[in-house]
């Protein structure tokens with residue numbers, strides 16, 4: 164059974180398996196493969212965000228196997244931006260949808276009244292379908308911070 168565990172510094176290697184897989188990062192940020200330095204920096208910033216009380220990072224595990232990462236981070240606009248990265252061998256089995264359904268109540272408890280948002284590349288059908296299934300609605304497209312065209316989704 165898949166469970167969520169709050170990330171700690173000990174989870175760096177598990178994070179790196181996901182972040183250094185170019186299939187996982189192909190639709191994240193600028194879509195370029197990540198090198199180790201970028202991945203370690205992202206992990207440390209994520210944990211620091213959690214330590215400040217501004218983020219939630221969980222690894223989804225099935226016993227010892229890492230299924231993926233789910234996260235929510237407050238941004239300066241007082242939104243909480245949701246992210247889900249699954250290991251490719253677990254795509255397309257409903258895990259993204261199920262994990263989002265598990266994450267959102269935790270986000271609401273931790274950040275009451277703050278709107279969950281997500282940004283998906285305009286051609287990322289799986290991400291859009293997963294977000295819509297969880298109740299997110301598209302709120303226009305914009306050029307994201309990495310220069311790619313993204314759809315902004317908001318949970319109403």
Ligand SMILES: CC(C)(COP(=O)(O)OP(=O)(O)OC[C@H]1O[C@@H](n2cnc3c(N)ncnc32)[C@H](O)[C@@H]1OP(=O)(O)O)[C@@H](O)C(=O)NCCC(=O)NCCS
Pocket residue numbers: 186187188190191231245246247248249250253254255256257258259260261282283287288289290292293296
């Ligand atoms: C995006 C991601 C989290 C989706 O998770 P998933 O477990 O594969 O998705 P699910 O199996 O829960 O399917 C969710 C929906 O997407 C649809 N879907 C799955 N693969 C699809 C594809 N390749 N194209 C279009 N729709 C797809 C499913 O049919 C489902 O829609 P439905 O609920 O209407 O039936 C996963 O592909 C992933 O981790 N990708 C790499 C990282 C990433 O890009 N994350 C998103 C940006 S933060």
